[in-house]
Amino acid sequence: MENYGSESSKGKKRRREEESAAESSDFDQILSLEKSLTFSDTMVALRIMRAQFPQIDKVSIQPFILQSQLYSSVKDRTRVDRDLESLKREKVLRIFKLNTGQDDHAIMFSEDYSSQIERVKKRSQEKKLGNLEVFEWFKTHVIDFKLEPSIEHHELWTLLSLGGKVKDEHISLLINAGLLTRQLIDPNMYWFTIPNIGSILKGISQGRKEVLSLLNRRRYKEMMLASLEKKHLRLSSLDMRFHLRDLIGSGHLKIVQTPTGLVVQVSKD
Structure with a gap:
């Protein structure tokens, strides 16, 4: 029964994503904000804004959506917050705290964030840096487990240790790659960050x-x-x-x- 429930849940999730993607494709070519200002569904709004994310020269970054942008597009803020929490728990997306304002948060689809990690890993390989195994540990043991925007140093070290023997250099590499940044108020805490942002x-x-x-x-x-x-x-x-x-x-x-x-x-x- 457990396997059936799991497969059923996966099937529903996949169908929902396919339906949302189909709805999104109808709007991808709409350029006028006046015609695509508001939406009734959080996931539809997320996918459309993802598709409409500006092409930025000389910056290698996956699309992201500001939480404030969702509030402008889906009028029921309580529903937006509830949907975001649910999608975060389902690991469909990640939410990042930004340093541009007290309440600024960026939303990125998990698959895009995974691609972003692969890009910085490849760049580190091209620079012939060591300790590259930490990128896989980070994706497998940290990102999949820790869904909140921040993580404490000991917890980060413990989760990375599930992949192998952790050294200070491993965490330094994650910081230099733009995947983590130390919090100013508490240096034992890190924010998860989007590289190249x-x-x-x-x-x-x-x-x-x-x-x-x-x-x-x-x-x-x-x-x-x-x-x-x-x-x-x-x-x-x-x-x-x-x-x-x-x-x-x-x-x-x-x-x-x-x-x-x-x-x-x-x-x-």
């Missing part, structure tokens, strides 16, 4: 300021969504759609329906 985090912060500055300079601090979306940002490699979803979800901007279309306004303090 540094320049993009800078773009998120600068892009937010640029979009808000653009709107604040306008007479009524507002602009038609269709027109705003076509604006090119100077300080961010991410596109306007990425930033608008973020700023709407975080409450800095709001959308107002008018007879001529959707208008983006700066939210009043």
Whole structure:
């Protein structure tokens, strides 16, 4: 009975992912944010935003979604939080704490994160670094077991030890590869991190300021969504759609329906 239940669960999970992917494919080519602003389902929203993640030159990174972007796209925040917790437990995705703001979190599909780990492992191989076995230990024993955004040093050491004899150099390699970073408040704690995200985090912060500055300079601090979306940002490699979803979800901007279309306004303090 246990095997049957497990197979049934796997089948349902696979069907759900296939159905979500099919729904996502219908939207992949939609460029207008006005036509794809809100969704009724968290997984559909995640897959569409994953497909619409901007192509960034000279940065090797898998797509990720900001939690604030989900809040802008799926109106029921309680449902979003509940769905994210469920998808995290099912190991469909991982959630990362970002240093761009107190409540900033990035969401990455687990398969994309696994690919990201393989990329940094390959780069370490090309540099002829030692202790590369730690990448496999990290994927097999740490990532699959520890689903939270942070991990304590002793627990990290214990989980890595399931793969082999751990040395300080192993953990240093994970830090240098961008998979871990020490917490400033407690150096015995690490955040799980997304490799190569540094320049993009800078773009998120600068892009937010640029979009808000653009709107604040306008007479009524507002602009038609269709027109705003076509604006090119100077300080961010991410596109306007990425930033608008973020700023709407975080409450800095709001959308107002008018007879001529959707208008983006700066939210009043």
